[in-house]
Amino acid sequence: MGRDSSKNRNNTATAEDDDKNNGFDDSKGNYRLVLKDHIAYRYELVEHLGRGSFGVAVKCFDHKTQEFVAVKIIKNKKKYYYQAGVELKILQFLKDNDPDDTMNIIHMKDYVIFRKHLCITFELMSINLYEFLKLNDFEGLSLSLVRRFAIQLLYSLKFLRENDVIHCDLKPENILLKDPSKSGIKIIDFGSSCFQDERVYTYIQSRFYRAPEIILGIPYTPCIDMWSFGCIMAEFAMGYPIFPGEDETDQISLMMEVCGIPPSEVLAKG
Numbered sequence: 001m002g003r004d005s006s007k008n009r010n011n012t013a014t015a016e017d018d019d020k021n022n023g024f025d026d027s028k029g030n031y032r033l034v035l036k037d038h039i040a041y042r043y044e045l046v047e048h049l050g051r052g053s054f055g056v057a058v059k060c061f062d063h064k065t066q067e068f069v070a071v072k073i074i075k076n077k078k079k080y081y082y083q084a085g086v087e088l089k090i091l092q093f094l095k096d097n098d099p100d101d102t103m104n105i106i107h108m109k110d111y112v113i114f115r116k117h118l119c120i121t122f123e124l125m126s127i128n129l130y131e132f133l134k135l136n137d138f139e140g141l142s143l144s145l146v147r148r149f150a151i152q153l154l155y156s157l158k159f160l161r162e163n164d165v166i167h168c169d170l171k172p173e174n175i176l177l178k179d180p181s182k183s184g185i186k187i188i189d190f191g192s193s194c195f196q197d198e199r200v201y202t203y204i205q206s207r208f209y210r211a212p213e214i215i216l217g218i219p220y221t222p223c224i225d226m227w228s229f230g231c232i233m234a235e236f237a238m239g240y241p242i243f244p245g246e247d248e249t250d251q252i253s254l255m256m257e258v259c260g261i262p263p264s265e266v267l268a269k270g
Contacts, residue, residue, distance in 0.1 A: 021076050021115065021116055024115050024116075025076050025116075028075065029075035029076045029077040029080070030051070030056055030073075030075055030076075031055065031056065031073045031115065031117050033045060033048060033056065033058060035047070035048075039060065039071065039073075039112070039114050039119055040119070042062060042063055042064050043060035043061070043062055043063070043069070043071055043119070043121070044060055044061045044063060045058050045059075045060055046058070046059045046060055046061055046068070047059040049070060052189075052191075053191075054072065054074055054075065054080060054083075054084070054191045055072065055073045055074045055075040055117070056073050057070055057071070057072050057073070058070070058071050059071075059124060062121070067124075068124045069109060069121045069122060069123065069124055070121070070122045070123070070124045070125070071119050071120070071121050071122075072119070072120045072122065073117050073118075073119050074118040074119070074120070075117075076115075076116045076117050081118065083191060083192075084118045084120075084191070086193070086194065086198075086200075087120070087190050087191050087193065088108075088111060088118075088120065090165060090190050090193050090194075090195070091106075091107075091108040091120070091190055092108065093163070093165070094160075094165065094190075095107050097163055098159070103155065103156055103159040104153070104156040104184075104185060104186050104187060105159065105160075105186060105187055106122055106123065106125070106176075106186050106187065106188040106189075106190075107122065107123055108120055108121070108122055109121040109122060109123065122188070125176035125177065125178060125186060125188070126176060126177040126178065126179055126180045127177055127180065128172060128173045128174070128175060128176050128177075128188075129149070129172040129173075129175045129176070129177070129185070129232075129236070130171075130172035130173045132172075132177065133172065133235070133236070133239060136239070137239075138239040138240055139239045140236065140237050140238050140239035141236050141239075143237070145183060145236075146233060146236045146237050148183045149175075149183065149185060149233075149236060150229075150233055152185050153175070153185070153187070153229055153232070154229070156187050157222070157225055157226060157229060160222060160225065161222040161225075164195050164196040164197065164222075165193060165194075165195060165196070165222075166193060166194055166195075166196055166199070166220070166221070166222050166224065166225060167187065167190065167192075167193050167225050167228075168192040168193050168194060168201075168204040168205060168224070168225070169189060169191070169192040169193075169204065169205055169206060169209075170187070170205075170209060170225050170228035170229060170232065171206045171208070171209045171228065171232065172232060172235065172236075174187060174189045175188070176188055192204055192205075196221065196222065199219075199220070202214070202217065204220075204224075205224065205228065207245055207247075207248070207251055208241040208243055208244055208245065208251075209227070209228040209231045209232065210224075210227075210228075210248075210251060211223070211224035211228065212227070212252065212255060212262060212266075213266075215248050215251060215252050216252075216262070216266070216267070216269070216270030217270050218266070218269045218270055231243060242254075242258070243255055
């Protein structure tokens with residue numbers, strides 16, 4: 001490839017790009033993707049999979065192992081580097097404690113630093129369960145299928161709790177099918193996760209799946225993942241979120257309509 005390759009953006013960078021990683025990043029610190037380009041002379045970029053607050057996800061072909069993988073390319077920003085380090089620590093810990101790969105948790109394959117970006121590689125999965133609901137026109141799933149999903153997720157949450165890990169962002173988008181024609185699933189995206197004794201953030205979880213203690217500012221435990229699990233199961237059954245709040249005030253109001261006013265001792269802690 002070399003510096004004169006048409007795929008290398010560095011040869012078109014200007015002085016204005018100095019703060020954008022010599023032209024390799026956009027203004028938000030995301031790596032600028034060019035399909036067919038390579039990461040670390042190993043991973044060939046094949047298809048854009050998604051974008052999030054962390055950066056971008058890409059389907060790649062691993063020329064070393066001769067298989068397709070998913071690569072998570074973290075933003076080139078200091079705060080994302082710190083959280084990505086926590087994510088790496090948790091992913092390695094979970095993988096070490098699940099050697100037989102039976103806990104329905106995504107397994108990290110490898111990681112590399114490339115052009116100032118941390119790139120984490122994972123096994124390639126199928127669609128997420130939000131997309132699966134969308135394919136069903138948001139009409140809800142059969143109770144037998146909801147039950148199969150529930151059993152697998154409870155198995156995962158039990159494993160996480162036993163290892164003092166809080167996912168902190170459980171939602172349909174972060175649950176992927178292993179195979180498009182089967183009901184096997186895995187939990188992904190530990191970018192917001194933490195160990196119970198190393199909690200960092202107080203503002204976590206996507207709003208529709210946010211536990212009351214997060215909204216009320218109460219110290220949280222792995223129980224917040226169980227709240228998200230309940231919201232997800234209701235959504236699978238109905239086809240739409242049970243608590244689709246427009247903001248946090250609306251969110252807690254919707255919760256109270258179904259669950260009642262929180263006990264006074266809980267409110268006192270908020």
